[in-house]
Amino acid sequence: MNKIIALVAAAATATAFPAFAQVxxxxxxxxxVDDRCQFESIGSAVIDLGEISGDDGRLDExxxxxxxxxxxxxxNGSAATIGVEAFPLINAAVSAANFDNRxxxxxxxxxxxxxxxxxxxxxxxxxxxALGLFNGDIVVDISNSASPNDGLMVAGDYVxxxxxxxxxxxxxxxxxxxx
Amino acid sequence: xxxSRILLTALAVAPALAVATPAxxxxxxxxxxxxxxxxxxCIVANPGSPSGGASFGAAVDLGNLAATDGxxxxxxxxxxxxxxGANLEYRIICTSAKTNVSVDADPLVAASAAAExxxxxxxxxxxxxxxxxxxGTSIPVASDSTDAAATVSLLNASLAAAGDNVFVTAGDFRxxxxxxxxxxxxxxxxxxxxxxxxx
Numbered sequence: 001m002n003k004i005i006a007l008v009a010a011a012a013t014a015t016a017f018p019a020f021a022q023v024x025x026x027x028x029x030x031x032x033v034d035d036r037c038q039f040e041s042i043g044s045a046v047i048d049l050g051e052i053s054g055d056d057g058r059l060d061e062x063x064x065x066x067x068x069x070x071x072x073x074x075x076n077g078s079a080a081t082i083g084v085e086a087f088p089l090i091n092a093a094v095s096a097a098n099f100d101n102r103x104x105x106x107x108x109x110x111x112x113x114x115x116x117x118x119x120x121x122x123x124x125x126x127x128x129x130a131l132g133l134f135n136g137d138i139v140v141d142i143s144n145s146a147s148p149n150d151g152l153m154v155a156g157d158y159v160x161x162x163x164x165x166x167x168x169x170x171x172x173x174x175x176x177x178x179x
Numbered sequence: 180x181x182x183s184r185i186l187l188t189a190l191a192v193a194p195a196l197a198v199a200t201p202a203x204x205x206x207x208x209x210x211x212x213x214x215x216x217x218x219x220x221c222i223v224a225n226p227g228s229p230s231g232g233a234s235f236g237a238a239v240d241l242g243n244l245a246a247t248d249g250x251x252x253x254x255x256x257x258x259x260x261x262x263x264g265a266n267l268e269y270r271i272i273c274t275s276a277k278t279n280v281s282v283d284a285d286p287l288v289a290a291s292a293a294a295e296x297x298x299x300x301x302x303x304x305x306x307x308x309x310x311x312x313x314x315g316t317s318i319p320v321a322s323d324s325t326d327a328a329a330t331v332s333l334l335n336a337s338l339a340a341a342g343d344n345v346f347v348t349a350g351d352f353r354x355x356x357x358x359x360x361x362x363x364x365x366x367x368x369x370x371x372x373x374x375x376x377x378x
Contacts, residue, residue, distance in 0.1 A: 022279075022375030023221045023271060026233035027306075027347055029259070029287060029370065031241035035363040036249060076249055076298065077363035135297050135360060171292075171363050 035077035037166035045069035047142070052089075052103065053153040064089075064105060064145035071164060073111075074135035077171035082138070082164065084109040085125035086118045089160035091153075100147035101154040107162040111138045119144070120160070128167065138164060218274070219376035225270035225343055235345075236372075237266035244287070244302065249360040251302060256350035269345040273338050275376030282308045282322040283329035283371045284349075289364035299359035305351040306370040311344040312336040323351075324368065333377055345374070 047067040054060040086107035095101040104120045112134055118126030140162055147153065226235040239262050246252045260267070289300035307321040313336055322330040338344045347370060354361070 021220060022373055023223050023234045024232075025227075025235040025269065025345075025372040025374070026229065026231065027236050027263070027267065027370040027372070028230065028238045028367070029241065029349070030238070030365065030367045031244040031287060032365045033245045033289075033361040033363045034243060036245070038249060074249060074360055076245075076360050078292070133295055133298060133362075168363070 033076065035075075035079065035168035035171050037073060037075040037080055037168045039071060039073040039166070045071060045140070047140075049158075052158060057152040058150060059100070059103060059145065059147040059153055061145045064103060065143050067142035069140045071138040071140065072136070073138055073166055075131055075133065075166055075168055077168050078132050079169040079171040080131045080134065081128040081167045081169060082109060082111050082114050082116055082131040082134075083125050083128040083167070084116050084118045084140070084165070085163045086120040086122075087161045087163070088120040089158040091156040091158050093154050093156040095154050098149065098151045099154050100149050100151040101156075101158075103145055103147055103158060103160070105142045105145040105160075108141045108143065109138055109162075109164045110141070112136065125163070125165070128165075131166065134166075140164060219378070221271055221273040221374050221376055223269070224272050225268070227266040227269050235269045235271070237263055237347075239263045239267075244366060245361045250358060251299070251352060251354050251361060255302075255304070255352040256348075259349045263347070267347040268343040270343045271338055271345050271374050272340070273374065273376045275378065276337055277377035278310070278334040278336070278338055279331070279373075279375045279377045280308065280310060280320050280334060281329045281331045281371075281373040282306060282320045284322040284324040284326070285368045285370070286324035287366040287368040289362050289366050292362035292364040294359075294362055297358075297360060298362050299354035299356070300362045300364065301354070302361075302366060302368075303351075303353055304349050304368075307348050307350070308370075308372055309346040309348070310334060311339040311342075311346075313339055315339075322370070329371070329373075338374075345372070347372070 047069050049067050052060055052063050084107050089103035091101035106119050108115055108117045114129040114131045116126055116129040223234045227237045229236040241258055284306035287302040292300045294300040303324045305323045307319050309317050309319045311317050320332045
C-alpha cells in the first residue's frame with residue numbers, strides 16, 4: 001500500500017509547472033527615432049558684400065543682389081518644413097534728409113524643391129515651405145535690394161542677417177523633443 | 180453410561196482443534212508491479228516577462244535609436260542588456276538528455292517610413308542565446324537578423340538543473356551604411372527562441 005500512495009503523491013507534484021513538448025520564448029525589441037532637423041558642418045555663414053554704394057553714392061543694388069551663401073542640413077521626417085526671415089542691413093550711424101542708412105532686400109532659401117522667401121520689410125518670417133526628408137545644401141540668395149529713399153548711403157558698416165529655420169514637425173504621431 | 184458422555188464431549192471439541200494449526204508449511208507470494216514514465220518535455224520555471232503567446236521572454240524598449248547626428252546610436256548593445264535586465268534570464272527545465280535550440284532574430288524595422296538614399300529604416304543586429312549545461316559548460320547559439328533562417332543547434336547535454344540557464348544578449352546593431360540617417364518612426368523587431376527536448 002505504501003508504494004501506491006507514493007505514486008499518487010509524485011503525480012500531483014509533477015503538474016505544479018505546466019509542461020510542454022517544446023517551449024517558445026519571444027524577446028520583443030522596440031525603439032523610436034524622433035523627428036529632427038539639424039544643420040551640419042556648415043550651419044552658419046557670412047556674406048561679405050563689400051562696398052554697397054555705387055559711383056553716385058547711392059545703393060549699388062547689383063552688389064547687394066550678388067550676395068549668396070550655402071548652408072548644410074538635414075531633416076529625417078516627412079513632415080519637415082523650412083522657413084526664412086530676412087533682417088535689413090542697418091548702419092547705426094544717424095541718417096539725414098536725402099540719405100539712407102538702411103538696405104532692404106528679399107531673401108530666398110532653396111533646399112531641394114523648397115524655396116521659401118521673406119522680405120526684410122515684412123515683420124516676422126515668411127511662410128514656411130514643405131521640405132520633407134532632406135539632406136544637403138541650403139542655398140541662401142539675396143535679391144530685390146533697395147534703400148528706402150533712394151538716397152545717398154551713409155558711410156559706415158551695414159549689418160543684417162538671414163535666419164533659416166528647419167522645423168521637424170511630427171511625421172509618425174509623436175511630437176518632436178523641445179529644442 | 181458415564182463412558183458414553185465423555186466420548187461425546189471429545190467429538191464436539193475435535194473439529195475446532197483441527198483448524199487452529201496450519202494445514203501446510205509452504206508460504207504464498209504476491210507481487211504488485213509498478214511502472215511509470217517521464218515524458219521528454221520542457222518546463223518554464225522562470226519565464227521572465229513574456230507577452231502574447233510566448234511561454235517566456237520580455238519586451239525591451241531601447242528608446243531613441245538615433246545619435247545626436249541622426250545616425251544609429253552606438254550604445255544599443257549595452258542598452259539592450261541594461262533595459263532588459265533580469266527579464267533576459269530564464270530557467271528552462273528539460274527532462275531529456277539532449278536539447279534542441281532554435282534562435283531567430285528579426286531586424287528592427289520602421290513601422291511605415293520608407294528609406295531613400297542616405298537614410299535607413301531598418302536596423303540589423305546579432306542575437307546570442309547562451310545556454311548553461313550540466314557539467315558547468317555554456318554554449319552560445321547566435322542568429323543574425325540578416326540570416327534567411329533560424330539558427331538550429333542540437334546540444335548533446337541537458338540544461339543545467341539549478342538556477343537560470345538561458346541568457347539573451349544582442350549586439351552588432353548596424354544600418355546598411357554607417358552614415359545613414361534614421362527615418363523618424365517607431366521601430367520593432369523580435370528574437371524567437373524555441374527549446375525542445377531531444378532524444
